[in-house]
């Protein structure tokens with residue numbers, strides 16, 4: 001665990017943060033967000049919470065008892081997330097941090113949530129290590145992510161990516177995210193579903209859960 005915010009270039013996308021809630025994803029993602037937050041309990045961490053689009057779904061589940069933590073490195077996003085939490089009267093411990101250097105001790109959380117964030121995290125391999133570290137043995141890592149497509153869509157994504165990352169806050173269309181989770185020694189797969197859903201170029205999506213192995217040894 002280290003404070004990489006001091007050594008890395010800042011993450012700051014004011015225009016993307018302003019427009020984010022106007023994109024149609026709010027409606028499209030709703031059923032998947034509902035699934036992601038089902039039966040939340042205990043200590044929960046959300047990675048890269050953006051403007052707090054998951055918060056209304058968390059608030060709706062009326063979870064009790066729940067200690068909800070979220071990290072968000074972009075100050076423009078974080079400000080909006082804080083406002084969303086306050087409007088919902090949802091208690092969120094919201095911190096300025098990156099997924100690659102989570103400011104929590106080992107075995108801190110029962111559940112870690114990632115919603116459309118591994119496309120944007122700068123070093124996803126380090127972030128996965130951090131998720132494994134902060135999850136308690138038996139804890140769940142739940143995710144909903146868009147991934148690199150096959151065939152002509154994949155080729156189109158490779159061509160579009162240089163432009164896309166500039167307009168979409170650093171989002172990468174070509175991430176092979178899921179093998180990072182299912183191939184990790186610390187995790188066993190509980191469920192994985194590939195969803196032919198989304199609008200090109202941010203499609204397809206994968207939703208799933210992997211669990212931190214109880215016998216998994218972490219370095």
Ligand SMILES: C[S@@+](CC[C@H](N)C(=O)[O-])C[C@H]1O[C@@H](n2cnc3c(N)ncnc32)[C@H](O)[C@@H]1O
Nearest residue numbers: 048049050053074077098099115116120121122
């Ligand atoms: C596409 S938005 C998704 C926001 C939210 N999770 C949602 O479901 O709408 C990606 C978010 O990841 C954040 N982000 C970028 N780099 C990150 C990092 N290294 N660690 C954690 N979050 C990061 C961005 O600031 C942005 O808010």
